[in-house]
Amino acid sequence: MTRPRFSRKALGIPYAVFLLFFVIVPMLVIVFYAFTDKQNHLSGMNFIKFFSDPTKLSTIAYSLVIALITTAVCLVVAYPVALILARSKMKKKNVILMLFVTPMWINFVLRVNAIRELLNWIGILGEANYFNTILGMVYDFLPFMILPLYTTLLKIDESLYEASADLGGNAFTTFSRVTVPLSMPGIMSGVTMVFLPSMTNYVVSDMLGNSKVTIIGKFIETYFGSDWHMGSMIALILLVVVFLSTMLSGGFKEDENVRGTNL
Amino acid sequence: MKLKRIFSVGASVFLLLPSLSALAGCGAQETVRLRIYNWEEYIDEGGEGSYVYDELGEENAPSLIEDFESWYEKTYGTPVSVEYSTFGTNEDLYNQLKLGDAYDLVCPSDYMIMKLAAEDMLEPFTDDFFDESDEKNYYAANVSDYISNVFDNNYVTVTAEDGSQSQRAWSEYAAGYMWGTTGLIYHPDYVEEDQLNGWKIMLDQAFKNTVTTKDNVRDSYFVALAILYEDELIEIGKSHEQNELSDSEYNEKITEIMNRTDEETVSAVEKILLDLKSNIYGFETDTGKSDLVTGKIRLNFAWSGDAVYVMDLAEDPDGNEEPVCFNYYIPEECANLWFDGWVMPKGANTQAAQAFINYLSMPENAVRNMYYIGYSSVIAGEAVFEYVSDTYSVEEGDEEEAVEYDVSYFFGEGSVIGTYEDQLNRQFYAQYPPEDVMLRCAVMDYFDADTNDRINELWTKVKGASLDPWAIVVICVAVAAIAAFVVYVKLGAKIDFFRRKPKKGYTLVRQEPYRPVR
Numbered sequence: 001m002t003r004p005r006f007s008r009k010a011l012g013i014p015y016a017v018f019l020l021f022f023v024i025v026p027m028l029v030i031v032f033y034a035f036t037d038k039q040n041h042l043s044g045m046n047f048i049k050f051f052s053d054p055t056k057l058s059t060i061a062y063s064l065v066i067a068l069i070t071t072a073v074c075l076v077v078a079y080p081v082a083l084i085l086a087r088s089k090m091k092k093k094n095v096i097l098m099l100f101v102t103p104m105w106i107n108f109v110l111r112v113n114a115i116r117e118l119l120n121w122i123g124i125l126g127e128a129n130y131f132n133t134i135l136g137m138v139y140d141f142l143p144f145m146i147l148p149l150y151t152t153l154l155k156i157d158e159s160l161y162e163a164s165a166d167l168g169g170n171a172f173t174t175f176s177r178v179t180v181p182l183s184m185p186g187i188m189s190g191v192t193m194v195f196l197p198s199m200t201n202y203v204v205s206d207m208l209g210n211s212k213v214t215i216i217g218k219f220i221e222t223y224f225g226s227d228w229h230m231g232s233m234i235a236l237i238l239l240v241v242v243f244l245s246t247m248l249s250g251g252f253k254e255d256e257n258v259r260g261t262n263l
Numbered sequence: 264m265k266l267k268r269i270f271s272v273g274a275s276v277f278l279l280l281p282s283l284s285a286l287a288g289c290g291a292q293e294t295v296r297l298r299i300y301n302w303e304e305y306i307d308e309g310g311e312g313s314y315v316y317d318e319l320g321e322e323n324a325p326s327l328i329e330d331f332e333s334w335y336e337k338t339y340g341t342p343v344s345v346e347y348s349t350f351g352t353n354e355d356l357y358n359q360l361k362l363g364d365a366y367d368l369v370c371p372s373d374y375m376i377m378k379l380a381a382e383d384m385l386e387p388f389t390d391d392f393f394d395e396s397d398e399k400n401y402y403a404a405n406v407s408d409y410i411s412n413v414f415d416n417n418y419v420t421v422t423a424e425d426g427s428q429s430q431r432a433w434s435e436y437a438a439g440y441m442w443g444t445t446g447l448i449y450h451p452d453y454v455e456e457d458q459l460n461g462w463k464i465m466l467d468q469a470f471k472n473t474v475t476t477k478d479n480v481r482d483s484y485f486v487a488l489a490i491l492y493e494d495e496l497i498e499i500g501k502s503h504e505q506n507e508l509s510d511s512e513y514n515e516k517i518t519e520i521m522n523r524t525d526e527e528t529v530s531a532v533e534k535i536l537l538d539l540k541s542n543i544y545g546f547e548t549d550t551g552k553s554d555l556v557t558g559k560i561r562l563n564f565a566w567s568g569d570a571v572y573v574m575d576l577a578e579d580p581d582g583n584e585e586p587v588c589f590n591y592y593i594p595e596e597c598a599n600l601w602f603d604g605w606v607m608p609k610g611a612n613t614q615a616a617q618a619f620i621n622y623l624s625m626p627e628n629a630v631r632n633m634y635y636i637g638y639s640s641v642i643a644g645e646a647v648f649e650y651v652s653d654t655y656s657v658e659e660g661d662e663e664e665a666v667e668y669d670v671s672y673f674f675g676e677g678s679v680i681g682t683y684e685d686q687l688n689r690q691f692y693a694q695y696p697p698e699d700v701m702l703r704c705a706v707m708d709y710f711d712a713d714t715n716d717r718i719n720e721l722w723t724k725v726k727g728a729s730l731d732p733w734a735i736v737v738i739c740v741a742v743a744a745i746a747a748f749v750v751y752v753k754l755g756a757k758i759d760f761f762r763r764k765p766k767k768g769y770t771l772v773r774q775e776p777y778r779p780v781r
Contacts, residue, residue: 058735
């Protein structure tokens with residue numbers, strides 16, 4: 001009996017099937033719904049309606065702002081943490097890293113509920129809805145920023161810092177001309193992983209913003225109650241935004257050593 | 264339409280496959296299949312917290328569904344297997360049915376029943392369902408006259424597939440399950456009686472950031488309508504008091520007002536809802552109950568069933584929290600009468616479905632459900648009255664304190680219960696409001712397709728952000744600038760962006776990009 005041989009292609013079949021049924025087909029269904037009206041006739045009305053409705057444009061603009069602020073705060077908080085962890089000579093630094101990542105293993109709704117009670121205890125729940133929403137998102141997405149940053153920073157060769165110092169670079173120059181450029185792939189994958197979900201994660205805005213903060217993801221949910229076609233159109237537009245931002249950040253990965261920076 | 268049909272045929276083939284194989288394997292005794300689609304936690308599920316466990320002391324208290332299966336087999340001689348699943352919103356249910364999911368019995372709310380019936384998606388009850396001489400027809404025998412009047416005297420226009428239209432009474436398609444009103448739960452320590460001046464209390468500055476309303480368009484629209492037409496509603500109420508209007512005329516007028524959806528009304532409602540949004544603590548779907556108990560809010564828009572649940576919970580908190588007594592308030596001008604009912608989608612197994620409705624309508628089973636869910640059943644049999652009476656009557660020795668509370672409109676002539684005075688605005692009041700309150704409760708119709716679109720637009724406007732055009736432009740420019748910067752940095756990296764130009768007299772030596780040594 002000969003051993004069954006799998007070519008590399010054959011090994012890819014399960015994933016291809018999965019991709020086809022759970023990614024490509026649903027995507028096509030969304031496109032179909034987005035460009036049809038309630039009688040299932042081909043129609044571009046949803047597209048026109050979206051871009052002529054000040055509410056939807058405002059909401060998507062607001063979501064962009066919230067997502068940008070969330071991403072910026074995450075980056076500012078995560079970078080020093082990742083840098084310190086990556087450079088430290090501590091033996092147990094994996095434990096510290098674990099502490100940052102552990103919250104990801106706890107149920108998401110539970111975490112949001114906990115932070116809701118915390119905010120209430122401090123006394124700002126219901127008072128500062130936008131602040132609370134952004135706070136909740138930062139809390140939620142921080143690990144997604146720390147991990148890729150940490151892995152890229154860890155890979156930077158120590159001797160490069162030494163070289164920079166040898167050539168007369170002070171700490172700031174070394175940071176801005178060696179560390180940051182070399183960690184750019186990590187920054188980009190962190191940014192993508194935080195920016196995109198924070199445009200759509202309406203559970204946070206519902207729970208911590210008391211549903212008074214509406215982000216674009218919430219609209220998709222609302223429309224899927226009454227009008228699938230408009231809901232699909234919004235989802236599609238968001239998909240385009242996602243696609244564009246991935247394209248923007250994508251280029252960094254080709255020419256650098258970034259294997260393993262993506263979760 | 265065609266594509267949808269292909270989808271649904273495909274879906275139903277998939278759904279049918281397992282049942283076909285089940286039938287093939289089964290052989291002699293044919294099992295009846297009953298597919299039920301109900302709200303979450305909307306039936307006695309047995310175990311701890313069920314009537315059988317708490318009151319009758321049975322350790323392994325079965326769910327009503329298990330009990331139904333054995334009752335059905337005993338009564339009709341064939342085994343039945345119930346496939347029970349649950350949904351979260353009426354719209355989910357509607358979408359599932361539209362996509363071709365097949366059920367024998369579903370439990371939508373009032374307006375969704377009307378919509379499903381109007382679109383000819385429902386199977387009418389068979390004639391023998393209403394035959395009171397058959398003792399197994401518990402629903403016909405035990406449903407409250409009050410509810411069956413509402414179901415008999417309200418009509419829906421059914422448009423059949425061939426385009427023909429007919430007026431049908433609700434009762435032809437729907438059997439009631441639970442019913443109630445909408446109102447406000449409040450904390451009596453913080454809300455004075457004289458502050459309770461109708462629905463507009465939700466706009467009261469005194470309660471800024473301590474009121475919540477429901478995060479759904481219909482309930483919010485109702486509140487705004489009541490605020491908008493307050494004067495007119497009060498006017499009608501006065502002429503009813505002076506006997507210029509009969510009870511039914513009064514109710515009809517209120518129902519007309521609370522179903523207005525003309526352009527003018529919708530834009531006035533939008534303004535009110537925006538005011539409401541700035542005054543309230545938040546929109547909620549189910550955090551309202553706990554926020555009230557933990558003291559975050561003082562006034563909460565609620566369905567009467569939830570109100571009972573919150574009041575029970577607050578009075579008898581687990582752990583070492585202080586018990587609190589909340590009150591329920593049904594505004595003077597009007598309130599919403601709602602109900603959830605059982606209907607059979609086209610193609611349902613009517614025999615088993617109707618048997619299930621009848622089983623739920625046995626007064627003892629209605630009590631089990633009421634105990635478990637906390638909502639009021641539409642059933643008015645003796646056992647239900649006894650249960651209500653047991654719950655709310657004054658204890659022995661307190662007879663002097665007793666206040667007579669008349670619920671004969673629901674339970675039939677002479678149903679008066681002597682209860683404590685504070686029950687007059689608490690659980691009892693929430694579960695069975697007095698008859699004069701019920702007169703001002705209006706059923707809210709479903710919105711037709713066009714109205715539905717307009718009102719959903721209104722809702723997105725209320726919920727969404729509203730930025731000035733210049734702000735949108737600024738944000739777009741900012742985002743574009745960031746994108747441009749990223750592109751610039753990317754290209755810059757390739758054209759030595761991070762390297763300074765060589766000083767005079769030096770030459771730039773091009774280096775290979777750094778690769779770490781592994």
